[in-house]
Amino acid sequence: MLFLINNPTLLIVSLVVIGFMVVMIVKIYKEYDLNRLLRNKQSAMRIATPPTGMFKRIGALAGAALAPALVVVVALTLSSATTLQPSGQLHAVNDGDDIIAIYNDFQDKMSSYQVFTGFWRNSVDEVTDGAPEGADDDYSGGDEGSDDYSETNTQVEGVDEMDNVITDGKYIYSIQYNAVLITLAYTQGGGVDVLDNYKTIEYVDDTTECPTGFYVTGLYADDDHLVVIGSQYEYYCEGSGGPEPAYEEDFYYYWYGYNNNVQIFVYDKNDDFALVSEYELTGDLIGTRKIGDDLYVITSEYLPLSEDDIDVDEYLPNFTIQGDTTTVDYQDIIYVDGTSPNSFTTFYGIDLATEDVDMEVLLGDNGYNLYVSHDNIYLVGNIYYFVPMADVLDFEEPVAETKTAIQKVSIDGNDVEYVTTGTVLGYTLNQFSMDEHDGYLRIATTTGWWGDDINNRVFILDEDLEEVARIEGLGKPGETIRSVRFVGDYGYVVTFEQTDPFYVINLSDPENPFTEGELEIPGFSTYLQPLGADYMLGIGFGDSQGGTDGLKISIYDISDKTNPVVFAEDIFDYSEFGWGWSSATYNHKDILVDLGKGIIALPFQTSIWSSTTGYRYTSGILVYDFNEITGLTQEGFITHEQAAEEDVYVYKIKFIDQYFYTVSNKYIKASLISDPETIVNEVALPGYEDVYDTQID
């Protein structure tokens, strides 16, 4: 009924149709009754009454009565079939007018529906050019670094994910005030003693000495390259030639404008971080991955097609390498019938060694959760096609439910090629909701937001993203998925509302998945990470009273898939008036796990209130030793400053050789893995004044 209330046009049409049907039914009844009386009368008059076409006539009347309802049903069914989900049919695009035609056609189809799309839409704005500048530093470098160092904690081994702090065994690269700090951390000759600031890559305009407006998003490093990825914003400062700030005189510097581009700077590590390549890609950054020398970047650009004077040419995705711009041909744009043509989603494949760039452009819904295997990119987003009458007519598959659209793009080197688009019911939690195994995509989704409407499912899709099998109804009523991890033939799903059922799903037969084991404990994990074949790390919320007011680190023993048990756990209750928090609960890249060394480490910060000291803020890295015999043992809590005047936020831990390196907004500090809390060397990172010393008076 809610559908009809939300759709007054449909309500009026329905009332008219129902009214017409009532009139027709009354008419049919009256006619039948009168003719029945007539037959009886004529019979009583001893007049032979051969059968007339009464039933034929009544049949025709009944048909007429039902026809409008039938027409509405057929129209809805046909139109919903085209808009219910992407058809998979590719649609040729030849020029900008084609795109506008696609948009208009789509709007026509959807005109009787209320359509919601759940994507960010950023306005388009001009961007300024700015040349990056590598700082000249005479430091001559040092010996070789170590081969034993911690890499970014990624979802798929071998598929690197961008992060804000990385190490290559010799240097630690971090982001500070939109500059990239290169810190020499370790050499085989000097060990941890070499720890010092080595170089700062800042993004400053040569002429005006103003920051260029480049905002650093993340970093990659391999044997040859340091890759810096970010977006260019408009940035005005005194002397830049831009408009003067309209208010406070002494407010010289401020960020302005929207990013609608991705810039990538590639530095040669073997040539003292000289800038070797510079790429500029159009669109807002959705995500990146790196496999070997190949960097994959996905962007999205909103198309304001509803504007009358839009020139689609201006929005065509393009990339620029060292000043040379290549724009996508209209013929190469892919449009999948049934998707909302609201933006360009572009998949870039960049070979960092050869500077070769391949691009695949989709006109259609973009997404927000990115999963990349060694063979394919999966980008998923929600589609909310709200089709009236769906619940009234009781379609087999209720179309008002949220659906996840999956764009599949294959990767081979830097070649990127669109494969197909699929849909499943529900919305995904994060990148860990997806996993590719033996050609099958496993994807966990939740439908509904609260109450009994919630349904948690795991779908298994084949290479064409056609559903092979599914598991429905994971979790108790009202519970939503809080974390997922797929490992080989098994999937692990945590749902939560009151308690934390931890499900072990056997996916070894893709056509017959089943829940093999289940464990119910207080609290819930928001992140799961396998620790070898027999254990699973869970990081989330839980306290010692069975609630969720604390940080909870759990190790599940999953060696017996039918009977998962809690092997070890550590709980940090929030203090009575304070709080605790770990970025590891939502950012897997902040966690350090090394099974060989038995290390599990993650950032943790607390604010504790007491009547004498007031609130006291502490930030540090929790370091655990994990092994199968003693379980989880806290080895230490590494902090950078105790009772500091200003908050020092320790947010990352790496290791090189036998040392931990912890990174905060002020320091990088080193300590022995065997004795984490004792700092053996440290370096103060350049402050804002150091980075931008030429601009600050």
Next chain:
Amino acid sequence: MFKLKVDKTEHKILKERLAIVETPKYKYVITDDKTQVEEDKINIVFNHADIPKISSLLDLIVKGEELYITGYNEFGQKSVESRNFQYFIVDGDDLVGVLHDTRLIIRMKLYEVEELLQDKDFIRVSKYCIVNIGKIDYIRSALNSKLDLLMKNGDHCEVNRSYLKDFKTALML
């Protein structure tokens, strides 16, 4: 109009062969059993062998005496038994009696014909028209709450709103 009182096993067969419609308000009791006669009704007691005779007798009871109405057309004057008329309708200054294939001009007023036919299952359906109920093929219910009568010769007659109630009453047994 009739009540058939015979052996139960023969009831259906006899009812069909005599072509009768039994009603609760019956005037005639037809029976092959003397003991079943009813005092306040007209009783017809018969042998099975007399079925054809009984049948023609029933025709007489139901249809009554034959009534001839005289009219004329371009071929001259004709007297036609009233039950053969489909309907009578006023056409300009003339009253027309419509037969299956032909039409006769009747030298009478419509109300005079109506009086004449009052026991003959004719019914006034509008100010201008009297219809033979036995010649109605089908009744259509029009959307404007009128009735459209399809006659057996294919003509249409309209039952006016003010005559609707009388028309329905006339159809009741």
